[in-house]
Amino acid sequence: MGRVTASLSDLPLRDDLRGLTPYGAPQAPLAVALNVNENTHPVPDEVASDILDDIAVALRDVNRYPDREFTTLREGFAEYLGHGLDASQIWAGNGSNEVLQHILQAFAGPGRTVFGFAPTYSMYPLLSQGTGARWVAGERQPDYTLTVEDAVAQVVEADPDVIMLCTPNNPTGTPLGLDVIEAVYDAARGVVVVDEAYQEFAPRDAASALTLLEGRPRLAVSRTMSKAFAFAGARVGYLAADPAFIDALRLVRLPYHLSALTQAAAVAALRNASTMLGMVDDIIEQRDRITATLEALDYEPHESWSNFVLFGGVADPHATFQALYERGVLVRDVGIPNHLRVTAGTEAETTAFLDALASIGSAS
Numbered sequence: 001m002g003r004v005t006a007s008l009s010d011l012p013l014r015d016d017l018r019g020l021t022p023y024g025a026p027q028a029p030l031a032v033a034l035n036v037n038e039n040t041h042p043v044p045d046e047v048a049s050d051i052l053d054d055i056a057v058a059l060r061d062v063n064r065y066p067d068r069e070f071t072t073l074r075e076g077f078a079e080y081l082g083h084g085l086d087a088s089q090i091w092a093g094n095g096s097n098e099v100l101q102h103i104l105q106a107f108a109g110p111g112r113t114v115f116g117f118a119p120t121y122s123m124y125p126l127l128s129q130g131t132g133a134r135w136v137a138g139e140r141q142p143d144y145t146l147t148v149e150d151a152v153a154q155v156v157e158a159d160p161d162v163i164m165l166c167t168p169n170n171p172t173g174t175p176l177g178l179d180v181i182e183a184v185y186d187a188a189r190g191v192v193v194v195d196e197a198y199q200e201f202a203p204r205d206a207a208s209a210l211t212l213l214e215g216r217p218r219l220a221v222s223r224t225m226s227k228a229f230a231f232a233g234a235r236v237g238y239l240a241a242d243p244a245f246i247d248a249l250r251l252v253r254l255p256y257h258l259s260a261l262t263q264a265a266a267v268a269a270l271r272n273a274s275t276m277l278g279m280v281d282d283i284i285e286q287r288d289r290i291t292a293t294l295e296a297l298d299y300e301p302h303e304s305w306s307n308f309v310l311f312g313g314v315a316d317p318h319a320t321f322q323a324l325y326e327r328g329v330l331v332r333d334v335g336i337p338n339h340l341r342v343t344a345g346t347e348a349e350t351t352a353f354l355d356a357l358a359s360i361g362s363a364s
């Protein structure tokens with residue numbers, strides 16, 4: 001007799017979770033995986049062995065719970081971010097997804113709303129709904145930018161409890177001016193989160209929302225080690241905000257949520273920040289090569305300040321995705337009509353993508 005299995009509808013699941021689909025970017029074993037905006041460069045050998053040394057030390061004390069306040073790591077992030085920040089203004093979690101979840105657990109929840117300008121990071125609705133909050137999608141200009149007037153008008157209309165501003169925005173790569181962030185903050189009564197997951201790929205002179213933190217206790221700026229630091233598998237994200245904001249997050253985190261091994265690895269990686277970030281310039285170069293080549297192939301790439309490029313002019317995104325897949329290249333169909341998104345890989349991976357695309361034929 002076969003095992004009798006239940007389906008989700010047989011379980012007493014929360015009504016507000018019925019019908020939702022989990023995050024599910026494919027993890028296909030293709031040679032060239034350019035679909036989830038990872039840093040495809042491995043951690044340099046000398047840094048990897050330095051990190052291993054620290055993990056080995058932490059392992060000897062792993063019978064004890066880790067530092068619940070991950071003090072050394074918070075000091076490391078404060079130093080890395082600069083802008084006069086100190087450890088009391090820093091928070092961290094297992095990826096910035098967890099950091100965002102902490103924010104939503106503390107400031108969203110049942111009966112509350114979370115607002116963002118679509119298209120934007122696909123996890124915002126899911127994280128919001130996970131806390132029982134309602135996700136409200138605003139709109140962007142046709143080129144995915146936002147003007148001060150339009151952004152403010154939409155925020156006033158929605159009157160949300162939490163506002164998610166992603167810059168550079170995923171999946172479009174679009175930067176957001178500090179003037180928009182300031183104006184949205186002034187117009188809102190809720191918490192404003194600026195997700196700077198891709199900030200290290202922006203032009204060097206681009207100002208970060210970190211410069212706006214002073215005197216704005218409802219503002220938080222989140223970052224991640226998953227992209228520029230090539231540390232996606234270690235799961236480390238962090239944010240900077242007012243110390244009172246950080247206190248709110250302490251109410252919802254699980255005790256000891258950052259393992260001793262994670263803390264050790266992240267502290268060692270930060271110590272090697274300049275080497276870890278050495279690949280960023282190369283990635284920017286590949287991103288710009290993708291943009292230029294896509295234009296030459298008659299596709300319509302959008303301006304990107306991140307490590308990926310969203311491009312239009314794709315007659316049938318599903319067919320192009322499939323044709324690339326068959327050539328060993330994984331990209332992302334983000335559900336925007338006539339568009340696909342590709343992550344800038346190493347030079348060889350980027351060449352493989354561009355050659356594969358060119359071999360499929362030109363744009364629509």
Ligand code: PMP
Nearest residue numbers: 095096097121170197224226237
């Ligand atoms: N924010 C944005 C905009 C992202 O694109 C991602 C990853 N795709 C994250 C946050 C989460 O990254 P992580 O949890 O790995 O830090």
